[in-house]
Amino acid sequence: MTAAAHLPVTPPGPQTARPLVMEARGLVKRYGHVTAIGGADFELRPGEIMAVIGDNGAGKSSLIKALSGALIPDEGEILLDGQPVHFRTPSDARRAGIETVYQDLAVAPAMTIAENLFLGRELYRGGALGRALKLIDRRRMLTEATEHMKGLQFAIKSMSQPVETLSGGQRQGVAVARAAAFAQHVVIMDEPTAALGVREGNMVLDLIRKVRDRGLPVILISHNMPHVFEIADRIHVHRMGKRAALLNPQKISMADTVSVMTGAIRPEDLSADVLAH
């Protein structure tokens, strides 16, 4: 939890003046004759929510897998804070400060909220003995979990209650909070609201906004256009294995966005003011 706490607090919204947090140039991934990524570019600025949308089969999950280390691209490069990185596994990406939240509620239901937040990154008791025996420090984990959740205004009274006592939205909230706690650079959210109802989905959107407001840029993959338009600062439209357009949700309509996504409108035919810069 300490990493996020030391991040400089940046004002919300995209920061055009500062260098890109993450950038991908000309990514290519082929499986035999199938091209999953065909020269895709990607960029993410500090403090923004970048939505990634695309029709089924457009290759957006391949792009996200490349960014999160789950797939090794054949060509192209990925830059993190301007430095080239080469992720071979999701753990590599995690070590570089990129956390991913998955749609299927990746939590351990019978374990407490605090334990879920610290799963795989438990705090050990002090001293050589505590570290050697990997003795967990329950009290410190509980305190830090409570503090972290308070920072996100996540209203749950006890961090020592099992996650299964929570609603679906709150469970996803735990997963989001967990990613926010450990991500140093980027949080990737893969359809975080897909499994949730309307009210629950809004709860999670609120939380994502709070994560962004604390200075962490977010990559949001979603099929849900209202959700995308509600919180995205920019929209990356993925089509036929690459980026078709970068759109400004303040200017373009939802219908036109869907048309770009499905190919009914060619990006070249869009007026310049709906494009994001």
Add this chain to the structure above:
Amino acid sequence: MTQPTTTPARRFQLPNLSTLGPLIALLIACLFFTFQSDRFLTLGTFSLILQQASFVGVIAIAQTLIVLTAGIDLSCGMIMALSSMVIGKLAVEQGVPVPLAILAGFAVGAFVGWANGLLITKWKLPPFIVTLGMYSIVFAAVKIYSKATSVPMPADGLTFLAQRFTIFGTPFTYGSLLMVALFVLTWIFLNYTAPGRHIYALGNNQEAVRLSGINTSRLLLSVYTFAGVLYGVAALLLLERIGGASPEAGTTENLESITAVVIGGTSLFGGRGNVLGTLVGVLIVGVFRSGLTFMGLDSVYQNLITGILIILAVATDQFSRRKA
């Protein structure tokens, strides 16, 4: 996140029914047999129950660890039998120094456990099938290796676990002490160390554990390997208990240990349970065994009651999960 949950914040939450249930059942059983026979409630009876339960108890510790990961081990008793045969043959027939023979027995147990784990993690086979196959393979190995003859222990060999110490004038065996100590150590491991918590998490949601950067294959492999070592420890207690290595041993301990695990409140679906509950489960079976003997009843009543307890325990688990 504006809706606070209704569960009040409590520092100490009451243990739920699956934790308390087994203890209540044990107390009721003890009370019942005390009323039936005034000779029942003595430390001597308790000492005997512990001693009789010791090797199944140690196996049940390993079984609990495996069941918590949402696995199962049907080969446990057979691995113990093989390990006891190795120790017996080496120490008695080959004249290998006893500590070395014991180490060899542990190593054989660890190896077979590791093989189970490897098939489960690398080939992604279901634990039920892998360990059922391993049961048969090790059964054959024991018969071939021993030429179907038992190895009797000399009166002075390997008896240190049968030696006794006295509490309140009642002798207890060191073997019983070893079993109880292993239960307590495992409980501490499961509740207060990171790998222990990961075992619970593994049974809850293996994918979530993998995604959080924990090497789930390595964790599972170590659980099955460590279980093999515990079967080696059980082999020592078996050697002491039956006075030698028998080629007939090891056929029933898989179901007996699963019985203790289930009666003790651990879920067969993994991720929930308590190893001290398993100790209570082992004791419940032991109390019924000796209680019915004190009442002069046939041992089939023990099977009857054990069966009822298993079904009750699983029903409790199901209902509490459905509520959650």
